[in-house]
Amino acid sequence: MARSNKLHDAVVVITGASSGIGRATAHAFAREGAALVLASRREHALQETLQECERLGGRGIGVPTDVGDADQVARLCDSAVGRYGRVDVWVNNAAVTLFGRLEEAPRVAYEKVIQTNLLGCVNGAREAIRQFREQGHGRLINVSSMVAHAGQPFTSAYVASKWGIRGLSECLRMELADAPNIHVSTILPASIDTPLFQLGANYVGQPAKAMPPVYPPEKVAVAILSAAKYPVRELFVGNSGRMMAAIRTLVPPLGEKMMERKVYSDHFAEDLPIEPSPGNLFDSHGSGSVRGGWLEREHGGSSGGMSLVLGLAAVALPLALYAYHRRA
Template identity: 85%
Template sequence: MKRSELHDAIVVITGASSGIGRATAHAFARGGASVVLASRRESALQETLQECERLGGRGIVVPTDVCEADQVERLCEKAVERYGRVDVWINNAAVTLFGRLEETPRDAFEKVIQTNLMGCVNGAREAIRQFREQGHGRLINVSSMVAHSGQPFTSAYVTSKWGIRGLSECLRMELADAPDIHVSTILPASIDTPLFQRAANYVGQPVKAMTPVYPPEKVAAAIVHVARHPMREHFVGNSGRMMAALRTVAPPLGEKMMERKVNSDHFAQDLPIEPGSGNLFHSDGEGAVRGGWIEREHGGTSSGMGLALGLAAVALPLALYAYHRQA
């Protein structure tokens, strides 16, 4: 899909009411694409569509709970009914949960898996059926850097994101007979979205975005790039790329570093809070692209200093580890 072709593209985006999904809708709209926006919150989707129209795009809103296969089927039907085809399908809808496994309610854990992983499965099934019928298409699954490196207190989210990465790999092989159908995986690092404010929390401490924090527009730009130039996997944020490399070269060191990073940087030093299910079972909160984490951590400046410190924190132990291995 070349730049000139973006003007005519039909793009389905799940989780389009806020965060990465909303930023992605804006990015495609700037290119003149037609966007089919899906999430549980119709009012926020309508706001997103109005923003897209002001940016030069056009589209429709289809309220959808990706956990429900019949609703995702309806989403695809509505897109094809309106536009005749789907060129790009972006599985982006996600929720998260913080808590030790043994202290996490079973239904809350399962809801994260249903939304993130099974929602992606439901979307991929409909997208691929449509792509095969029309002979082309680009499926983009939004995973996470934690698909390469686990984390404590987020086992449901990590499990779902590893699953998405594995699903994408399987689909690429299944689609070997369809050279014009491409499957790509996006692997964002810590992104400035409202995900953390809306997270289910059974830790007893407020959570925050882990530094370094990257803007959601950076992920949106990566998704547009992959739609034009398909690739297997695409990291967004060097901290994720470096952590994945460390986890591959020195697994014990990578696990220890991630454990310490989460314990020291993923929880706010505020008063304890009561456990709660966040937005797992009920969609709430205003639709917004950003969560305000970059401003909180860096006083409104870019995350460059946090990035530099984050990379140094990873690169130095990796170099020391390599040195001692050779000694």
């Protein structure tokens, strides 16, 4: 697949494949007829994903993997090469999250988010690039987030990890300048309808929820598929992320204030207080579903949230452009 845009029979490794974006992405590659090597901590959910992919026209294997463990990721790569002889596409997608103020979150929980999200991506990239160099081609796709352009309160571990993934990808593109057939793409999803919010560690005292506008995980899967066929540097999924990044670039104080207010108003449910919990950081329990049910909760779609964002944009973008021209 060195110079091909077709994914039929391409060997694709996907981490975090048991739910959410990873599971939707596995489905998307299966429809293309790819050979899948799926990884996650939850073996049962992994096997369910494989069965779904087989019904969609794909084939593959599941390799239970904690991406924060470099030895396990090395074994994942060895399994892919041992089964299929090569790796054409590697998708670093596995992620966990934590809600809480920096000073209130347990250190061990905070470090686990960094270990899984950022070092897990490092471990995957290291194995993938070694294999890509050996075979002379390959496409590495790192799933970051819109928060890699615009931070937010109460999720600093997640934001730091996703910001790091974006920076790592940028560094790798420069390091691979001598390998024109090896490409690195960064995917930047906005708020996505996955179980991440229910499963995240929570030290806020209120249930977390996806902030509107919420986009379907299948939309991210389409973007990943596109990057596998036609490599790009960075690709936003969801106009809200693209808009927020623009505002944060042009008028940082305004962007920070907008995000701060949105998180306080929209990121936590006004339900009964909940006890502090490490979520699925150390125990891979929870839903193996693609979606988290957030689109349904937003009155059957994300239009209400999008209206809010467009309303903010109507005020913010003129201010941003004015500030930009004043500065210039």
